[in-house]
Amino acid sequence: MRILADENIPLLDAFFADQGSITRLPGRAIDAAAMASADALLLRSVTRVTADMLQDSPVRFIGTCTIGTDHLDLPGLAAAGVHVASAPGCNARGVVEYVLSALLTLSERTGLDWRQRCVGIVGVGEVGGRLAATLRNLGLRVLCCDPPRKEQGAADMVSLETLLAEADIISCHVPLTRQGSHATWHLFNQARLQALRPGTWLINSSRGPVVDNSALNAVLTERNDVHVVLDVWEHEPALEPQLVSRCALATPHIAGYSLDGKLRGTEMIYQAWCSFNGQPVQRQLSEFAPTAGCNYLQLDPGAPADWQLSHALRWVYDVRDDDARLRAMLARTADQAAIHSGFDRLRKDYPLRRETPCVRISGVERTSAVLLKAAGFSVLGQ
Numbered sequence: 001m002r003i004l005a006d007e008n009i010p011l012l013d014a015f016f017a018d019q020g021s022i023t024r025l026p027g028r029a030i031d032a033a034a035m036a037s038a039d040a041l042l043l044r045s046v047t048r049v050t051a052d053m054l055q056d057s058p059v060r061f062i063g064t065c066t067i068g069t070d071h072l073d074l075p076g077l078a079a080a081g082v083h084v085a086s087a088p089g090c091n092a093r094g095v096v097e098y099v100l101s102a103l104l105t106l107s108e109r110t111g112l113d114w115r116q117r118c119v120g121i122v123g124v125g126e127v128g129g130r131l132a133a134t135l136r137n138l139g140l141r142v143l144c145c146d147p148p149r150k151e152q153g154a155a156d157m158v159s160l161e162t163l164l165a166e167a168d169i170i171s172c173h174v175p176l177t178r179q180g181s182h183a184t185w186h187l188f189n190q191a192r193l194q195a196l197r198p199g200t201w202l203i204n205s206s207r208g209p210v211v212d213n214s215a216l217n218a219v220l221t222e223r224n225d226v227h228v229v230l231d232v233w234e235h236e237p238a239l240e241p242q243l244v245s246r247c248a249l250a251t252p253h254i255a256g257y258s259l260d261g262k263l264r265g266t267e268m269i270y271q272a273w274c275s276f277n278g279q280p281v282q283r284q285l286s287e288f289a290p291t292a293g294c295n296y297l298q299l300d301p302g303a304p305a306d307w308q309l310s311h312a313l314r315w316v317y318d319v320r321d322d323d324a325r326l327r328a329m330l331a332r333t334a335d336q337a338a339i340h341s342g343f344d345r346l347r348k349d350y351p352l353r354r355e356t357p358c359v360r361i362s363g364v365e366r367t368s369a370v371l372l373k374a375a376g377f378s379v380l381g382q
């Protein structure tokens with residue numbers, strides 16, 4: 001069995017070494033020629049695969065260790081008899097922590113308390129659903145917009161127009177789709193961007209083309225009341241430096257880049273591989289990776305509960321660091337080829353980041369403990 005894999009998949013050998021010979025390539029270098037001599041592909045989000053690209057290839061299994069699948073032509077691959085597996089929800093908690101950190105940062109910069117604002121969530125699946133639950137636990141008013149789920153009977157959904165009219169903060173968690181009645185390509189087009197309420201915070205950590213980037217750039221030229229956070233870009237790894245400079249926070253598609261999320265993605269694809277090949281699952285992530293519950297944060301017991309929450313969220317993940325790294329890269333070059341490689345380098349050399357569930361916090365009062373638990377922390381001794 002010849003396995004062709006993205007070099008950025010962690011624990012490849014631990015899970016797959018005895019399943020065949022593994023060839024590693026940068027994800028963007030995995031092309032039709034490379035696929036022609038592989039039986040299986042293990043990918044992340046940067047490798048596009050269509051049925052046409054596999055015409056000369058024996059590939060029958062594709063596993064993408066990511067939530068998103070828009071890089072794969074799912075109908076074409078299914079028609080060609082290629083089995084595709086993805087990793088739903090693998091890094092959803094990381095994205096939630098990214099959004100919480102962005103809210104905290106915008107709150108500090110604008111002086112507006114994020115916990116007093118109304119949040120509109122567009123796309124209420126693995127990420128959006130967890131974000132909505134966390135924010136509601138923290139006492140925020142949350143509006144949810146998910147027309148496909150509404151059609152399936154989900155209650156309490158609002159239209160996008162209602163959400164645009166009522167939400168102070170909009171966070172986008174839809175898949176990128178280009179066809180069908182709920183296509184999300186340019187869901188945030190010029191008209192909707194212009195219709196944002198004064199002072200709106202708009203966060204996109206789904207896929208770049210969900211927001212029309214050129215329309216956004218134009219709208220931000222006219223309006224400085226809207227605060228935009230972008231983790232994903234319409235033409236990434238290409239970036240429009242002017243748009244970056246107009247964003248309140250700008251990061252290189254790392255919202256879900258917790259170590260836990262990446263490792264979970266590899267394990268889920270290993271499980272799908274075993275199922276596809278009719279073989280038992282013989283390995284588990286816990287054999288190879290440090291388990292949750294290993295980090296401790298000591299908070300000042302006398303500090304106010306809101307401070308404890310902010311401090312703990314910052315300690316888990318601080319979006320300002322990723323924003324600073326992207327801006328520093330852009331300050332060094334205006335050359336697009338260098339920007340492409342700089343963008344990918346920031347992702348490849350991403351610092352270690354662990355998710356909240358592996359954090360235990362000691363030394364807090366009861367009010368703080370309630371708040372911290374609502375945000376997803378386990379609180380020692382409570």
Ligand SMILES: NC(=O)C1=CN([C@@H]2O[C@H](COP(=O)(O)OP(=O)(O)OC[C@H]3O[C@@H](n4cnc5c(N)ncnc54)[C@H](O)[C@@H]3O)[C@@H](O)[C@H]2O)C=CC1
Pocket residue numbers: 067068069088089091092095122123124125126127128129145146147148149173174175176182183184187205206207231232253254255256257
């Ligand atoms: N920036 C990053 O690092 C990451 C980005 N993502 C992106 O986030 C997306 C969402 O992730 P999940 O929540 O796990 O996916 P999911 O599939 O669990 O949920 C997506 C939700 O969006 C809804 N939806 C589809 N079309 C819609 C529309 N037109 N308007 C409103 N809702 C619509 C679906 O019904 C579904 O409930 C992924 O597809 C991926 O592209 C995911 C993980 C990490």
Ligand SMILES: O=C(O)C(=O)[C@H](O)COP(=O)(O)O
Pocket residue numbers: 008044045046065066067068069091253256257
């Ligand atoms: O899971 C997804 O969907 C994502 O967007 C991933 O976090 C992207 O990671 P890479 O595949 O680009 O490493």
